Amino acid sequence: MQRRLPKQGRLYNYAGWLTMKGVKAKQYLSDKVTAGERVTGAEALQLWQLFGCMELAALAQLVRLRHNPAPVVTYLVDRNINYTNVCNSDCSFCAFYRHSPSDPEAYVLSREVIAAKVREAIELGASRILLQGGHNDELPYSFYLDLIEWLSSNYPLQLNAFSPSEVHQMTVVSGKRSLEVLQDLKAAGLFGLPGGGAEILDNEVRKRISPKKIPAERWLGIMEEVQSLGLVTTATMVIGFGEELEHRIRHLERLRDLQDRSIKGGLEGFNLFISWTHQFNERTSLGRSRHAARYGAGAVEYLKNVAWSRIVLDNIRHHQSSWPTCGAEIAELGLHAGCDDIGSTMMEENVVSRAGATTATKWSMSPEELERHIRQAGFEPRRRDSAFVLLNHPAAQAAADAAA
Helix, strand or coil, X not given: CCCCCCCCCCHHHHHHHHHXXXXXXXXXXXXXXXXXXXXXXXXXXXXXXXXXXXXXXXHHHHHHHHHCCCCEEEEECEEEEECECECCCCCCCCCCCEXXXXXXXXXXXXXXXXXXXXXXXXXXXXCEEEEECCCCCXXXXXXXXXXXXXXXXXXXXXXXXXXXXXXXXXXXXXXXXXXXXXXXXXXXXXXXXXXXXXXXXXXHHHHHHXXXXXXXXXXXXXXXXXXXXXXXXXXXXXXXXXXXXXXXXXXXXXXXXXXXXHHHCCCCCEEEEEEEECCCCCCCHHHHCCCHHHCCCCHHHXXXXXXXXXXXCCCCCCEEEECCCCCHHHHHHHCCCCCXXXXXXXXXXXXXXXXXXXXXXXXXXXXXXXXXXXXXXXXXXXXXXXXXXXXXXXXXXXXXXXXX
């Protein structure tokens, strides 16, 4: 049954209407989520303000079960390879990049090094390579196409590579439109484009933390082109930049609107949403800032944001609980806050670890460890690929053979 709502004005005005209703507003919102009805931006604000972390988690779990009713949690065996650390963006939250190619620590990985990393990943059962790097002005357009073509021709792995901001960098060095770049990458063997570089899709925040990076509209526009080509895409969000809740809501609504358009056009859109917390230390300019106390987000806020995002992003089927920033135990709790995926093995992590994340001391999670955490959370583990096709692996095959 469609509920009658007051005339909606500005976000906070409508939020004020709900606040005045007190307990009735909380019941109204709970009933609406339980009934599978979409929440507005103003209602999302009130969900955050009126509900505690565990209350939101319970509601998010209802949404999760509506999309994924089986008691299964999936995971991906992959490797993250950063092909270069040279970057012209100078993001204030990044300790990984080196601005100048002449910096003693600057690098571009050789094919020999990349090949060794890929072979190791295959030996460990990987189905995907995640290939990302900085915006290196010395790399010609041909570098990216040749790299993807070489990898796709020689190794039986799905290549999820680059990000919207890296695609934009390719338009700068090639003079081509982003859609042409994406068509070339797909022809070379690209399987998907990860959702990196989103951070918070609000330009007020982006101008403060990464003023040289592409604006929110450009990120979304490139992702829409990627989806139009049928490539796999994921959506991301990073919290803890001192942003307001309204900024986060705008981020989620923009993702939801794009997903609506893609689905309406008969496309899959984003097949996964992942959020994590901003990591910072003295290696980052944000960490050295006199305002550093404003930044970051703890485990409770992370879990609350995970649950909240699952409720607001009602049209993205899969949501991932992430271990690299908050740890594996918190990731287990995320599986009770609306997430049906945990990830991933990574095998290598070089970016958030430099800023002080958990991966500074542990940058890989074995399939066995991930499965153990899934079982400890009370779910059945299933290995998948980046398109969410479930894969057989020795343990699963042995169980199937025994059942037969």
